[in-house]
Amino acid sequence: MKKRNYKGWLYLLPAILFLGVFMVYPLIDVFIYSFEEGYNSASQTYYGTGLYNYSYVLHDTYFLQAVKNTFILVIITVPLSTLLSLLISMAVSSIKALKNLFQTVYFLPYVTNTLAVGLVFMILFKKTAYTDGLINLMLAWFGKGPVDFIDGPYWAKMFVLCFYTIWVVMPFKVLILTGALASVDKNYYNAARVDGTSRFRTFIRITLPMISPTVFYLVITGFIGAFKAYSDAVALFGTDLNAAGMNTIVGYVYDMLYGNGGGYPSYASAAAIILFVIVLTITCINLLVSSSKKRI
Amino acid sequence: MKIILKNITKTFPSRSRRVHTPVTAVDHFSFEIPDGQLIGLLGPSGCGKSTTLNMICGLETPTEGQIFFGDQDVTSLPPENRGVGMVFQNYALYPHLTVLQNILFPLQNLKGKNKLSKQEMLNRAQEAARLVQIQELMDRKPGELSGGQQQRVAIARALVKMPHVLLLDEPLSNLDARLRLQTREEIRKIQKATKITTVFVTHDQEEAMSISDCIVVMKDGLVQQTGKPQQVYDDPCNLFVARFLGTPQINVFKGFSKDGGIYLNDQKILSAKNLPDQELYIGIRPEGFILREDGPLSCQLSGIEVMGRDISVVSTHPACENQAIRSIISAENKVDLSSSVVHFALKPGKVFLFDRATDARIPADLA
Numbered sequence: 001m002k003k004r005n006y007k008g009w010l011y012l013l014p015a016i017l018f019l020g021v022f023m024v025y026p027l028i029d030v031f032i033y034s035f036e037e038g039y040n041s042a043s044q045t046y047y048g049t050g051l052y053n054y055s056y057v058l059h060d061t062y063f064l065q066a067v068k069n070t071f072i073l074v075i076i077t078v079p080l081s082t083l084l085s086l087l088i089s090m091a092v093s094s095i096k097a098l099k100n101l102f103q104t105v106y107f108l109p110y111v112t113n114t115l116a117v118g119l120v121f122m123i124l125f126k127k128t129a130y131t132d133g134l135i136n137l138m139l140a141w142f143g144k145g146p147v148d149f150i151d152g153p154y155w156a157k158m159f160v161l162c163f164y165t166i167w168v169v170m171p172f173k174v175l176i177l178t179g180a181l182a183s184v185d186k187n188y189y190n191a192a193r194v195d196g197t198s199r200f201r202t203f204i205r206i207t208l209p210m211i212s213p214t215v216f217y218l219v220i221t222g223f224i225g226a227f228k229a230y231s232d233a234v235a236l237f238g239t240d241l242n243a244a245g246m247n248t249i250v251g252y253v254y255d256m257l258y259g260n261g262g263g264y265p266s267y268a269s270a271a272a273i274i275l276f277v278i279v280l281t282i283t284c285i286n287l288l289v290s291s292s293k294k295r296i
Numbered sequence: 297m298k299i300i301l302k303n304i305t306k307t308f309p310s311r312s313r314r315v316h317t318p319v320t321a322v323d324h325f326s327f328e329i330p331d332g333q334l335i336g337l338l339g340p341s342g343c344g345k346s347t348t349l350n351m352i353c354g355l356e357t358p359t360e361g362q363i364f365f366g367d368q369d370v371t372s373l374p375p376e377n378r379g380v381g382m383v384f385q386n387y388a389l390y391p392h393l394t395v396l397q398n399i400l401f402p403l404q405n406l407k408g409k410n411k412l413s414k415q416e417m418l419n420r421a422q423e424a425a426r427l428v429q430i431q432e433l434m435d436r437k438p439g440e441l442s443g444g445q446q447q448r449v450a451i452a453r454a455l456v457k458m459p460h461v462l463l464l465d466e467p468l469s470n471l472d473a474r475l476r477l478q479t480r481e482e483i484r485k486i487q488k489a490t491k492i493t494t495v496f497v498t499h500d501q502e503e504a505m506s507i508s509d510c511i512v513v514m515k516d517g518l519v520q521q522t523g524k525p526q527q528v529y530d531d532p533c534n535l536f537v538a539r540f541l542g543t544p545q546i547n548v549f550k551g552f553s554k555d556g557g558i559y560l561n562d563q564k565i566l567s568a569k570n571l572p573d574q575e576l577y578i579g580i581r582p583e584g585f586i587l588r589e590d591g592p593l594s595c596q597l598s599g600i601e602v603m604g605r606d607i608s609v610v611s612t613h614p615a616c617e618n619q620a621i622r623s624i625i626s627a628e629n630k631v632d633l634s635s636s637v638v639h640f641a642l643k644p645g646k647v648f649l650f651d652r653a654t655d656a657r658i659p660a661d662l663a
Contacts, residue, residue, distance in 0.1 A: 187388035190355055195402035195457070196376025205401070209392040 033269035041265050053270035062242045063271060066252040069233075072158060073165060073248070074226040081166040082218055085173035090203075092174070093181045103178065110171035117168070118235050125149035125160050150237065157237065157246050165232050169225065173218050180214035181207070216290040220283055227279050230254065249275045297365050297379075297460035297493050299329040299352065304361030306347050306517075321347040323517040324361070329510075332491045334484065336504030336525075339514035340540070345497045346465055348514070352495060353463050354378050365460060376405070378461070381454030381492075385466040387446045389438035395449050396434040399424055402457045424456040427486060444475045451486065462487070464496035468503055480507050501541045505529065513537050530645075535655040538579045538648055544608070544622040546648075549578040549615045558649070558662070560615040565592045565642060568649075569661040576658070577617070577650040584646025585609070585623035587631065591641035595621055600631050607631065611638050 033039050034053055036046040057063050092102050109117070124134045131137070132146040139147065147153070149160045184207060192202045208215075230250035233241055241247035242255065249271060256268035304325045307318040322344040329335050337345040350356040352363060354375035362371045370378050389398050399421040403412055412420070425431050428448040438446055447467065454462060467483060468476045484507040487494045498504050504511050505525040513520040513528065513536075521533045532538035538546050551560045554573050558566045565578075585593075587609070595611035598620060602608075609623045609631060623640065631638065644662035651658055 185386070185388065187384045187386060188390065191382070191384060191388040193355065194353060194375040194380060194382045195453075196374075196405045197401075198405070201405065205393075206390060209390075 030269045030272055033265055034273045036266055039266045039269075041263075046266070053266045054274070057267055057270045057274065060267075062247060062255075063249075063252050065242075065245060066247040066249050069158070069161075069246060070227060070229065070248045073162060073229055074223060076162045077165045077169070078219060078222040078226055080162075081169050081173060082215065082222060084166065085170050085177055085218070086215070088170070088174050089177035089181055092178055103175075106174045107171045109167060110175070114231075114235065121160070121164060121236065127151070151244070154245060157244065160236055161233060161246060164236060165226065165229060168232065169222065173222070176214060176218060177211065180211040184210045212290075216286070220286045220290075223282050223286065224279055227275065227282070249278075298331045299461060299493060299495070300364040301325055301327045301329075301348075301352070302362040302364070304348070304351060304358040304363060306344070306351060306356060307359045320517050322351070322358075325517075325519055326361075327512060327519065327522060329493060329495065332493055333509040334487050334494045334496070334507060336508035336511040337495060337497045337514060338501060338504040338511050338540070339499065339520075341499055342516075343514040344517040345499075345514050347517075349463050349465055349495060349497045352461070353380050353382050379457075379459050380461045380463055381457055381459035382463045383447075383450045383454050383465065383467055385469060387438070387450040387470075389446055389449055389453070391438050394435055394437055395425075395430065395441070396421060398438065398449060399453050399456050402453060420456055420458075421452075424452040427455060427489065428452045428482070443471050444479055447471065447479060448482075451483070455486075455490065455492075459492065462490075462492045462494040464494065466497055466499070468498070468500070476503070483507065502543060505541065513540060515540075532579075532648060533657050535577055535579065535650040535657075538650070538657075542581060544582050544624070545618065546579045546581055547621045547623070548617040549580070549613065550617060550652075551576050551578045551615060553649075558647075560593065560613065563592060563594065566644060566647060566662050568663070571649075571658070571660050575652040577652055577655070579648040579650060580642060581646040582608070582622050582624040584643045585625060586641040586643065587625050587629045587638070588641040589639055591639040593640040593642060594637050595640065597631075597633070597636055597638040600633070602627070609638060 035049050035051070037048050037050060037052045039046040088106060092099060092106065095102070122133075126133050127136070127146070127148050127150065132140075133149065135149065136146040139145070147156050149156045188206055188210070189202065192206055197205075228250050229248050233246050233248055233251060237244040237246045239259075241251045242259075247255070253268045253271045253275070256264045256271065304322060305320065306322040307320045309318050310316055325344075325348060337348060339345045347356060351358050354370070354373060354377075358371060362369055364370065365378060375382075390401065393401065400417055403417045403420060406412060422431065425434060428451050430445060430448050430452060433441060433445060433449070438449065441449065447470075451464075451467075464483070468479055471479055480503055483494075483496075496504075496508075508525055510523065511525050511528055512522045515536055521528050521537045523531075528537065529541050532541065535548070539548065549560050551558060551565075552573070552575050553559070553568060553571045556567055556569065556571065557564045558568055558571075558576070558578060560578065593613075595613045598610045598612060600607050600609050605627055606624045607627050607629065609621075609625060611621045611623070613621055647662055649658040649660050649662075650656065
């Protein structure tokens with residue numbers, strides 16, 4: 001038994017080494033930095049240890065703004081994108097003709113170049129010297145004034161960010177949900193039909209429970225993904241997110257490390273640990289909810 | 297409820313890109329199922345029996361023809377308005393619901409004047425559960441039940457709506473041999489108790505013969521023969537039906553008739569009256585052999601299989617189409633294993649003649 005154990009560890013060694021060096025060690029390091037005041041990565045020195053970094057970060061208005069933005073983004077985009085994906089996958093699954101075409105269309109954003117996507121959103125929303133953007137053009141038809149979606153009011157910028165995020169994350173969800181729907185045994189639907197089950201009840205009582213593991217997977221990964229949002233905001237509002245008031249937690253961490261006048265690894269570490277705690281809490285709640293659902 | 301199938305046909309469009317001729321699953325099927333009977337639809341896989349069942353259920357609409365329940369034309373009615381209960385081959389029990397919730401499910405769909413109170417629903421569910429004896433399993437999930445128990449739950453779910461017609465799609469194919477025997481008697485008992493007109497589909501002839509009031513033998517979408525099981529067995533209308541019914545299979549020989557005699561190669565095995573000279577297939581049921589020293593049919597003995605009550609004598613004959621001739625004789629007979637040849641006389645009632653070209657039965661007065 002003992003001998004075999006050695007062999008097992010030997011096989012695991014490459015993976016353990018890589019994970020240890022590139023994941024576990026940095027994680028521990030970040031945790032330590034977050035308690036070291038004024039850590040300087042060049043000279044490897046710090047003034048003292050304590051909770052000052054956390055206190056600073058939690059009192060930083062930029063950080064609080066970033067937390068607020070991130071939470072709004074998460075709360076709006078995760079349920080909405082999951083719901084929309086579910087509707088789209090249901091629709092795609094229920095049609096016969098052109099099914100493959102629609103599947104492809106809905107998956108296209110997943111493989112589309114980010115620059116091209118950015119360009120499309122610029123045409124839609126960006127105000128330039130020549131145009132107010134396509135959306136403003138349409139708003140004008142209804143007699144609504146032009147809104148500056150990129151440099152304008154907070155709600156307009158948040159709307160664009162949510163819109164963009166939902167649009168970017170949906171293809172993957174549609175793909176996974178379409179697969180989940182296809183894997184439900186047709187006989188369940190036939191049995192439901194023989195019993196005269198309405199379509200709504202079939203969906204609520206049969207389809208949804210059958211695909212619920214997939215839905216929970218998408219919700220959990222969706223939450224984690226949305227909490228880690230950063231690049232989307234940069235793509236829309238440029239690198240100076242604090243000035244635009246559209247920073248996210250990850251964006252704040254990044255700014256503290258490399259941003260304008262950056263070089264505060266201690267603050268960055270503290271912010272990263274706070275994000276980690278938030279994500280951990282939300283994921284635990286998700287898992288609790290999903291496991292209690294299963295018991296019903 | 298009497299079920300009448302009038303000339304029903306079902307064709308499916310061809311899936312192949314090269315061949316565009318539609319596939320005919322059921323071809324002009326006409327049959328009348330009397331009220332309160334148990335009917336077995338029997339045939340090899342792909343013969344259209346499940347499609348027929350689905351059309352009776354309403355899951356498929358016939359391309360042609362009409363279906364009547366009693367006097368009502370139900371051809372275009374959806375399944376829920378037909379008053380049918382269906383048990384699927386894999387049972388299709390909802391895995392996330394308990395047995396009780398599964399049985400309640402059809403009742404909770406009822407609307408308008410048919411709507412039941414919670415207590416009525418529970419009573420009905422209990423009643424259905426009692427009928428199939430699963431009262432103590434009500435709080436389990438289907439995944440925690442054995443195949444036989446799942447089967448019962450599926451039947452209870454089908455019966456709880458008090459349907460006029462009960463449909464069973466290969467109800468026993470997922471059970472092991474022993475449970476199969478037990479369950480088929482159970483189904484028969486439940487059917488007798490409820491007097492619901494029941495149609496079930498199977499590819500197992502023994503299953504169909506043992507519990508059906510009437511069997512319908514199908515092949516390639518065409519009905520071959522209908523009738524009481526014993527009658528179909530004793531009087532098959534063609535070679536396919538003769539071969540399909542009975543275990544061990546009927547022994548088929550190539551032979552011919554000449555001058556009022558039936559010949560295998562040069563052995564005259566039986567005499568026939570008023571039979572023109574022609575090439576024939578000769579089918580002999582395993583129980584149609586009599587072990588006798590001076591019998592007209594002599595075969596090469598390969599061995600015997602003792603089955604307690606009976607002995608199965610395995611032998612070969614050059615004119616035989618089967619790999620081996622199996623004849624069932626009573627265990628009181630002694631077979632001389634040292635001899636390489638075994639002689640049989642034949643029971644004329646167990647010998648059938650078929651046309652060599654069309655496989656159709658040739659009626660003959662054999663002796």
